[in-house]
Amino acid sequence: MHLLLVDGSAYIFRAYHALPPLTRKSDGLPVGCVSGFCNMLFKLTEDLKGDDAPTHMAVIFDFSGETFRNELYPDYKAHRPPAPEDLVPQFPLTRAATKAFGIPSIELEGWEADDIIATYACRVARDGGRVTIVSSDKDLMQLIDPEERVRMLDTVPRPGQPPMRWIGLEEVRKKFGVTPDKVIDVQALCGDSVDNVPGVPGIGVKTAAELINTYGDLETLLARAEEIKQPARRQKLIDNAELARVSKQLVTLNQDVPLPLEVDALARQPIPPASLFPFLKAMEFQTIVRRLGGLLDADPDAFEADPAYAAAPANAVGFDNAARTEARAARFEAQGRDEAPAVLHAASVHQRIKAIPFNTDAYTVIAERADLEKWIEAARTEGRVAIDTETSGLDNQSADLVGLSLCVRPGEAAYLPLGHLDGDSDMFGGGLAEGQMDMRQAIELVQPLLADPSILKIFHNYKFDAGVLMRYGLPVNGYDDALLLSYALDGPQFNTMTELSTHWLEHAGIPIKDLIGSGRNQLTFAQVPIADATRYAAEDADTTMRLWHVLKARLVPENAVTIYETLERPLAPVLARMEARGISVDRQILARLSGEFAQRAAALEAEAHELAGERFNLGSPKQLGEILFGKLGFSGGTKTKSGQWSTGAGLLEELAARESAPLPKVIVDWRGLTKLKGTYTDALPEYINARTNRVHTSYNQSSVLTGRLSSNEPNLQNIPIRSEDGRKIRSAFVSEPGKLLISADYSQIELRILAHIADIQALKDAFEEGLDIHAMTASEMFHVPLEGMPSDVRRRAKAINFGIIYGISAFGLSNQLGIPRSEAGDYIKTYFERFPGIRDYMEHQKQAVKAQGFVQTVFGRRIQFPNANSRNPAERSFVERASINAPIQGSAADIIRRAMIRMEPALEQAGLAADMLLQVHDELIFEVAEDAADTVIPLIRQVMENAADPAVRLSVPLQVEAHAARNWDEAH
DNA sequence: GCAAGGACGTA
DNA sequence: GTACGTCCTTGCA
Known part of the structure; x- marks a missing residue:
């Protein structure tokens, strides 16, 4: 018998750092480790041939949670940072991969993988069999035996190293300086900082090996510690004998774990194509599919991707994402399946977070350097921190920073007041309130934390906070945004922290x-007493952290990873910079226009009073x-839904024409x-x-x-x-002296997208040939030649x-x-006869929104319509349109977002300078040095015209018009 | 002091 | 017929 035991959890962790990150193409699900894992499994079956071929095989995983070692020593593995976010969803997927390969996947509550491996290895070796442990974990080296019936094999690929490396007696001696049976004694002395095994302080591997080789084992050493010549070493051993004994227990693997499967049940099975290929296809591992297809002599094309793991099905059923999550979780549970781990994970995270009570009295004030250092350290240990800034106003380009709140774990939050004023402050301006750190010192301490991309900073509306922080010399690297997570998942239905908190945490705040x-008589936040401010501000950071947990867990199961990671998150800092730049507006022009408009309006007002009598x-x-409809007796008035007369511009124009009356x-x-x-x-x-002397809009x-x-x-x-008057206003938006504004806008982008989505060949041809699309439509519909077409047609x-x-x-x-309505109806009928594909497109969307409650852009953004099946016909028609x-x-919005995200890097790479200032749906405004405009324009056009690539290959070309001038009116 | 309704500016 | 935000008046607290 030859048993092959794969240490699954260790493999995943090491592969995460050793392998390049890889994501599933269609939705951005991180799958690098899953891919490495599948490659490893199939390479094992290929490479271990002949004498090395195993007869039995299993993959062993750690069961998350505490083990007997935590009872022994509560701090065991206490310093482990949480697993990286993009690794978490891969844990369940590697278990699924194991099963797909037809290999038993074993994990056991309360036991580490190492103990299970030790137990199997011990049994097989005792019965005279051979064991190969696929791992490089030094804790398993104690299992290697003198005859090498138990060996280890390291398979994590590293650049410049052979793909596989056997670990036997020689390698153990190199690592620990002793034979395998003495490894635990050495570890007991030297400890392990990674797992937080204490050992004897001040004794490293070298010294430990020397001592054990001299005295034979730990107990003998401790008993004869008095004999040691070096006084310091002797004293350390005497003082820490108990710690050494506990350490030995921690590192000693248990060889008597209650095994869920007998050894015989691990006998190797042929790889089952029917479970393997659906899994690999769902992961979109084309290369592995091809290679295994040849190897297993099976036809991968005969299998479909497993829907339990597949990316966003275009037509999944459900009316909102949250309901869908629960419905899916319930369905899988009812079937007794564990195949939707990400869904179940999200639901359990939600329950867990919701159950943690809020306690505003538990929040603390950070008043001194040492407090702040403590919280920063906690953030580093945790690997993430939720941050909220408190300011003196809602305009982040002008408001002052008043304080910062930090939350490292749900319920654990603090407030750092920096700019609160004392109670006596009045218009003559009192002083700063007592009990606050010096602003400059606090900024100096916080700066490295915010700048460190390996610590995740979690905001609720990153753009606001980052805009303030930037002005205080605090750039932020490495962030998430709970508000944008919510938007990627649920659209705009919750748009404030209160709404999100009420809905997800059942807590209003x-x-x-x-x-x-x-x-x-509203105060500014600077006037709020620090104790009150602490409760409020720390609660906001706490809430942000909780929301982050709940929402982030939903990203993978609800297929929102790509939208969040490629469209929402990267756009936020781009917008923050645009807002910070602002645009120059000519005061004089506007003042002159105000005067002119006031005069003309006054004249019209007098005329109106005259006409009305x-x-x-x-x-x-x-x-x-x-x-109009009472005193003057005009007919044809309609009432609004509140019973008032309608007086909209369209109606007044019509009235003016019909009655030839001047008043309307x-x-x-x-x-x-x-x-x-x-x-x-x-x-x-x-x-x-x-x-700044500029106007700074705020983008939502x-x-x-x-x-x-x-x-x-x-x-x-x-x-x-x-x-014409309007354009005068536009001309007041100007470039700085020596610079120009560039306006670049997509031409007919929505009609082009319609031509693509509905796949209308005639429209696509027209765009390809650069024809006048409206004239083309007119010619098709009314059979009028393009030449000399009347403008009304x-x-x-x-x-x-x-x-x-x-x-x-x-x-x-x-x-x-x-x-007339009937004539309009005829036009529509004619249009559909000429372009039946458009009618099909419309019918398809109407049917889709009724069936699933949402429609999608070409990039997979979901747009929810909760009342698609309303009993109200008007409401239903509205949803249809x-x-x-x-x-x-x-789709057009997604495309220009992609262009904006790529624009700055593209400019930088080309060595060009241009400041993106504004976005107006299908138009981008830049400010550039006068002499740079001609070189920048082609690059801007190129980025915008190719913005859909490569995620979506549009079947119509996009066209961008761009011009430079001193003001916005002339540039457009 | 605040919310709703109407009107109108843009894509 | 879609998607927004702002200004002003009105009516109620």
């Missing part, structure tokens, strides 16, 4: 209003409706001017930052259903362009094209074109 009040508030739709047009013009004045020319200068990365960004305070994504086709993207309805199209639009708008 302290409302900020309780501390600073609201309205006129009375003074009224033109800004009040209510008063206006009563004048005056109102429309007045509204246009006051809108421009109020929202732009008056408001924008207020946003110019005193420190997690608020839009389709994956777009939104912009606020101020919104720089709705700067006017359509009217093209306008109608354009409206239809846009209508298609928005989920067309006859009602909407008739409104847009001002034609939105589900048609969402994959188109969302």
Whole structure:
């Protein structure tokens, strides 16, 4: 008998560091170790031939949790950092791989893999068999026997070394300086810092080996310790005899573990293709599939990927991700399967975290250097820390840092106050409150922690905190963002910490209003007493940490890894930098325009009062409706759902044309001017930052259903362009002297994406040939030649094209074109006859959203519609239209995100300098040195036009228009 | 002081 | 017909 025992857990850990990281192509699931593990298993079967071929085989894993050694010595393995995040999901997958190879996978609660291995090895050797242990763990070396019936084999590949290495008597002697039977005595003396086995302080391997070789074994040595000549060494041994004895117990492997499977049950089986290939295919290990296909003389093509492990099925069933998680977990449990470990893991993490009570009294204040050092050390030990910054305001480009809270484990959090003011502070400005560290000293201490990419910093809205920290000389490397995790998983349905905490932790948290009040007499956080601030701030860090646990665990089972890791997380620092740069706005231009608009609006207002025969508030739709449809008696008015007269611009335009009355047009013009004045020319200068003299918008990365960004305070994504007055406002956005603005925008990106997704050959050809797409549509629909096409025909086709993207309805199209509903219906019918593929696409999305509650972008972003099956027909129709639009708008949003993420590295690699300042959905604005514009533009275009590659090969070309000028209007 | 509704700026 | 954010008025607390 020859038994081959693979130390599975040790292999995974060593392979993690030795092998390059590898992820599953379609969803980014980390699988490097799984791949290495499969390679190792199949190489063993190949390489161990003839005399070395095993007759029996098993893979042994550690059972997570405590063992008898922790009772013996509570600190055993206490310094082990948690497994890296991308390793965790691979644990269950290696067990599954073992089973797929038809090999018994063994683990046992309360026992380490080493003990199980020792027990099997001991039994087989006792009965005269041979044992090969696949491991290089020094703790197993004690099992090697003088006749080498028990040997070890190291298989973790290392560069420049043979792929396999036998470990026998000679290797043990090199490592420990003794024979295998004395290894535990040596280890008892020298200890092991990795496993936290104490040993005798001050005695290393060399000394230990020397002592054991002199005295024979540990007990003899301890008994005769008095004889040792060196006084220091003698005293250490006498003082630490007990510690040495405990250490020996810790390192001694138990050879009497209750084995779950008898040795006979480990007899080798042929590799079963029916379990192996579905697993390998689900992992997307093409190379291994090919090689094993040849080796096993089986046809891999005959097997499908195992759905239990496969990446995001495009049409999985469920109405929201959380419900889907639970449903899947329940289904697997009911079937008695353990094949969905990641799902079960997520559910159990949620339960575990939710069960930890909140205790705001347990939070501590960091008032001194030593306290802060202690917390930083804890963060380093833990490998991660949740951080929340407290500031004097909500604008992270101007607010002051007031404090930092840290959480290293759920429930364990502290607050570092830095800028709190004392109680007497008034407008003359008192001093800093007592009991706070010096800001500069604190920053110096925290800086290495934040900059160290190996310590994970967890934020809730990284972009806000990183923006503040950056201004204090604290760059952040290595971060996660609970808010973005939530967005990648659930879209914008939870968008504040309170919402997330209430939903996932069933805990609302302290409302900020309780501390600073609201309205006129609102305080800043700097005025909050430190004790109150501690409860609030530390709770936020604690909540962030808890949410991170819950949400991060869902990423793999809910197939959101790729969206989070390739689109959300990398974009956040890009946006942070764009926000920090801001854009220059010309105050004078805006001031001049404000004056001009005010005059013209006043004139229109006077005219309106004249025409109405009375003074009224033109800004009040209510008063206006009563004048138009009451006093003046215009007909054709419609009511809004609250019973008021509708006075929208479309309706007023129509009224002006039909009644040839001047008032409605005056109102429309007045509204246009006051809108421009109020929202732009008056408001924008207020946003110019005193420190930078520029306007800094704030992008919301997690608020839009389709994956777009939104912009606020101020919104720089709705700067006017359509009217002449509007463009004057746009021209106030300028470059610095000596620089230029570049505007680069995708041409017709949504129609191109529609052509790709719906696979419409005629549209694809038109884009390929660079035709005018609206004219082409008109020509196809109305049989009008392209040459000399009337502009009105093209306008109608354009409206239809846009209508298609928005989920067309006859009602909407008739409104847009001002034609009867029936005529609009005919247009749509004609369109579908000409492009039946579009109708198929629309039907498919409608069916998909009803069946599964979401639709997807081409990159796999899911857009949820919880009320897709509403009883309300209007609501249902709305969801249908939105589900048609969402994959188109969302795919375009994903593409420009990819372009933004790649832009800065691409510029740097090309040795070009250009600052990306703004994003407006299909447009990027840069600021560049005047003489660099011509060289930068081609690179910008190249990055944008290829942004979908290689994840998605679009079947239509993307086209980007880019221009440089001194202001935004001329650059566009 | 705050929320809802209406209107309108953008893609 | 899709997706947003902001300003203003109105009505209620």
